[in-house]
Amino acid sequence: xxxxxxxxxxxxxxxxxxxxxxxxxxxxxxxxxxxxxxxxxxxxxxxxxxxxxxxxxxxxxxxxxxxxxxxxxxxxxxxxxxxxxxxxxxxxxxxxxxxxxxxxxxxxxxxxxxxxxxxxxxxxx
Amino acid sequence: xxxxxxxxxxxxxxxxxxxxxxxxxxxxxxxxxxxxxxxxxxxxxxxxxxxxxxxxxxxxxxxxxxxxxxxxxxxxxxxxxxxxxxxxxxxxxxxxxxxxxxxxxxxxxxxxxxxxxxxxxxxxxxxxxxxxxxxxxxxxxxxxxxxxxxxxxxxxxxxxxxxxxxxxxxxxxxxxxxxxxxxxxxxxxxxxxxxxxxxxxxxxxxxxxxxxxxxxxxxxxxxxxxxxxxxxxxxxxxxxxxxxxxxxxxxxxxxxxxxxxxxxxxxxxxxxxxxxxxxxxxxxxxxxxxxxxxxxxxxxxxxxxxxxxxxxxxxxxxxxxxxxxxxxxxxxxxxxxxxxxxxxxxxxxxxxxxxxxxx
Numbered sequence: 001x002x003x004x005x006x007x008x009x010x011x012x013x014x015x016x017x018x019x020x021x022x023x024x025x026x027x028x029x030x031x032x033x034x035x036x037x038x039x040x041x042x043x044x045x046x047x048x049x050x051x052x053x054x055x056x057x058x059x060x061x062x063x064x065x066x067x068x069x070x071x072x073x074x075x076x077x078x079x080x081x082x083x084x085x086x087x088x089x090x091x092x093x094x095x096x097x098x099x100x101x102x103x104x105x106x107x108x109x110x111x112x113x114x115x116x117x118x119x120x121x122x123x124x125x
Numbered sequence: 126x127x128x129x130x131x132x133x134x135x136x137x138x139x140x141x142x143x144x145x146x147x148x149x150x151x152x153x154x155x156x157x158x159x160x161x162x163x164x165x166x167x168x169x170x171x172x173x174x175x176x177x178x179x180x181x182x183x184x185x186x187x188x189x190x191x192x193x194x195x196x197x198x199x200x201x202x203x204x205x206x207x208x209x210x211x212x213x214x215x216x217x218x219x220x221x222x223x224x225x226x227x228x229x230x231x232x233x234x235x236x237x238x239x240x241x242x243x244x245x246x247x248x249x250x251x252x253x254x255x256x257x258x259x260x261x262x263x264x265x266x267x268x269x270x271x272x273x274x275x276x277x278x279x280x281x282x283x284x285x286x287x288x289x290x291x292x293x294x295x296x297x298x299x300x301x302x303x304x305x306x307x308x309x310x311x312x313x314x315x316x317x318x319x320x321x322x323x324x325x326x327x328x329x330x331x332x333x334x335x336x337x338x339x340x341x342x343x344x345x346x347x348x349x350x351x352x353x354x355x356x357x358x359x360x361x362x363x364x365x366x367x368x369x370x371x372x373x374x375x376x377x378x379x380x381x382x383x384x385x386x387x388x389x390x391x392x393x394x395x396x397x398x399x400x401x402x403x404x405x406x407x408x409x410x411x412x413x414x415x416x417x418x419x420x421x422x423x424x425x426x427x428x429x430x431x432x433x434x435x436x437x438x439x440x441x442x443x444x445x446x447x448x449x450x451x452x453x454x455x456x457x458x459x460x461x462x463x464x465x466x467x468x469x470x471x472x473x474x475x476x477x478x479x480x481x482x483x484x
Contacts, residue, residue, distance in 0.1 A: 021255045031262070035269040035284070058177055058184045081184040081275050095269075 032097050037080045039100040042071055044114045046092035053084035053093055069117070075100060075108035127152045132465070136165050140243045140469035143479040147472070151465055159460035159468075161453055163479055170484045174443040179205055179413060179434065180279050182443075186430070187273055189445060190481035192235065193423040195228045197430075197445075197481070198277040203357060204419030204432040205279045211409055215359075217281035219400040222359040223294075224264070224274060224282075225421075226389040226396070231260045231272075232424035233382045233389075234305075236476045237312065240379060243473045244321045249311055256304050263294055281406025295397045302390040309383045322375035326459040326471035329373055338455040340426020340448050341385065342475050345378035347371040352422035363395045378474045412438050423448055425476050449475070449482040 023031070032038070049066040061077035062084060064070070085093045129152050136144030144165040150158040173185055186201035187194045199221055206213055238253035261271045267286050268274035276283045286294070312318055328338070333346035343350050344367055351367035353360045368384045370377035413434030420429050426448030433442040452475040459471050 021251075021258065033266045033269075035267065036265055037269040037275070056178075056181055058181045079184065079188065079273075082269070083181060083184060 030099070034097060036097040037082060038096045038098040039075070039080060040073060040078060040082075040084060041094055041096050042073075042112060043092040043094075044071060044112050046090050047071055047114055048090055049114070050089060052087045052089060056083050056087040058083060069114040070111055071114065072109060072111040075103075075110060076106075129157065134468060134472075138469070140473065141477070142239060143477060145472070145477055145479050147460070147468075149460070149465070149468065154465045156460050156463050156465060156468065159457050161457060163453075163483055165483075166480055167483045171443050171445065174440045176439070178438045179440050180409070180438075182440070183278055184275065186443075187275060187277070189484050190423075190447070190478055191272060192232045192478060193228055193425065193428075193481070194272060195224050195274045195277060196421050196423045196428065198275075199225060199358070200419045200421040200428055200430040201432070201443075202277050202279050203421070204417045204430050205413050205434075206409075207417045207419070208413040208415040208432065208434060209279075209409065209411060211280055211407060213281055214404045214407060215401050216285075216403045217405050218359040219396050220282045220284075220286065220405065221277065222363070222396050223286075223393050223400075224268065224276060225358065226393045227260055227264050228274075229424045230301075230386050230389045231257050231264070232476075233386045234260065236382060236424075236473075237308075237379075237386075240470070240473050241312075241318075243469045244318065246315075246317055249308070249318075252308050252311075256301060256308065259297065259301055263297065266290070267294075278406065280409040281404070283406075285405050291397045291400065295394050298390045298394055302387055305383075305386050305390070309387070312379055312383050318379075319376065321467075321470055322379055323372075324374050324376075325467050326375045326378075326463060326474060327373050328455055328459050330371075332458055333373070333455055336454040336458060337451045338426075339451050340423070340476075341378055341381040342426065342452050342455055344369050345381045345474075346373040350427070352420050352427045355420065357421060359396060359399075362399060363392055365392055375470055375474045382476075412436055413440065425449060425478060426452065445481075445484060447478070447481045447484075449478045452477075453482075 049064050049069060051064040054062040054064045059077045059079045061074045063072045082095050085095050129150055132149045132151055134147040134149050135141050136146045146162045148160040149156050170185055170189055174182055177185060183198050183201055187198040189197045234253050234257035238250045241249035241253060264274055265271045268276040268284055328346050330347040333343050333348050339350060347369060349367050349369045368381050368388060370380050414436035416433040418429055418431050420427060428448055429446040431444040432440060434440045456475050463471055
């Protein structure tokens with residue numbers, strides 16, 4: 001009995017002095033690490049629209065159109081596995097360690113329009 | 126003989142984390158027979174193997190279960206590596222072992238919390254989950270995911286752990302292990318737990334073996350089956366013996382899991398002490414041609430991945446046999462003759478994971 005009382009007293013003391021085990025999210029931001037997988041982002045300026053990310057996506061969440069120069073991701077389908085970032089030959093897709101913001105719409109398709117291609121330098125004769 | 130009534134239990138029930146349905150034939154307050162049925166969360170993940178490249182399917186294999194996720198991907202990768210004769214670096218084997226044991230710790234702590242909750246012991250439930258959070262933090266810091274780690278791949282692992290971090294993990298585990306041991310005293314000695322679990326849901330050693338029980342369900346009945354002893358990943362180099370209890374009731378199944386958490390922490394520390402330097406992956410070229418049964422020990426028991434490839438980048442067939450499926454016949458046996466009020470506790474002691482049983 002004395003042992004149980006001592007264990008309980010230790011626990012109560014820890015709980016009183018140690019603060020809560022949880023945190024008051026969103027007032028206090030969620031704990032995150034450098035390696036945390038939050039959501040996928042792209043530097044569209046560097047993209048060459050090769051479509052490797054789309055081919056390697058296990059959830060078929062990415063669509064790439066070379067003629068239109070667009071890169072599209074369906075956030076609801078994305079399983080945040082980092083497969084596209086690994087497949088990208090230009091390393092322009094990367095994983096952010098911040099979770100995607102909450103949304104109210106059920107449609108979570110993000111279409112990103114790339115810049116116009118730089119004009120080709122004229123051949124010197 | 127009293128009047129018999131059929132009481133439906135589940136698929137939606139406060140005590141059940143996942144949907145299993147049981148038709149309980151009861152007489153007065155005694156359960157005479159239990160008829161189980163599953164089929165509420167089928168997702169068709171096995172079929173996807175035909176349309177996804179085998180290297181990308183690792184992500185899907187990992188999502189078969191939301192708790193023992195890493196071990197599913199390990200089983201899949203191991204199978205492909207054996208078919209293709211890929212020699213995985215030693216360091217990758219150790220990292221796989223470390224993450225497997227972390228998965229086991231978090232799964233068992235989750236179960237212990239749920240079990241305490243099923244008994245109505247809310248404080249213990251919160252204590253178990255508070256400790257589990259530290260395990261999840263360690264997994265997120267090293268792999269990037271709290272539960273779905275995504276760190277296993279065909280030919281090795283994706284992420285390395287630095288020497289400093291390994292040292293920190295080892296000392297953290299000392300603390301976690303001490304906290305778990307302190308909490309285990311409540312599970313082992315508290316009169317509330319003993320009243321609710323001792324002598325409840327008895328399964329004899331013979332029945333456990335004949336009905337195909339596996340994992341802690343079998344080990345709680347005195348059957349010393351542990352697939353880790355077959356020696357995959359880095360387990361042959363580690364010193365461990367399966368935890369076996371002989372009573373065969375809910376209390377002994379609980380004891381097996383409670384002791385395994387401490388054992389897992391010890392296994393991780395052993396692996397950290399022995400981990401060699403070197404590469405963490407090898408480049409895998411070509412496509413699998415052949416078939417293999419890959420066996421691993423999950424927190425719930427033995428899991429088998431059957432893989433068959435035909436030389437293309439798409440596998441022909443994948444078949445998963447999960448431990449929950451084999452633990453359902455023993456569950457039915459345990460339920461016969463128990464009190465109606467004990468049903469939630471007994472159902473939880475096999476740690477049902479219907480999501481992975483149905484895939």
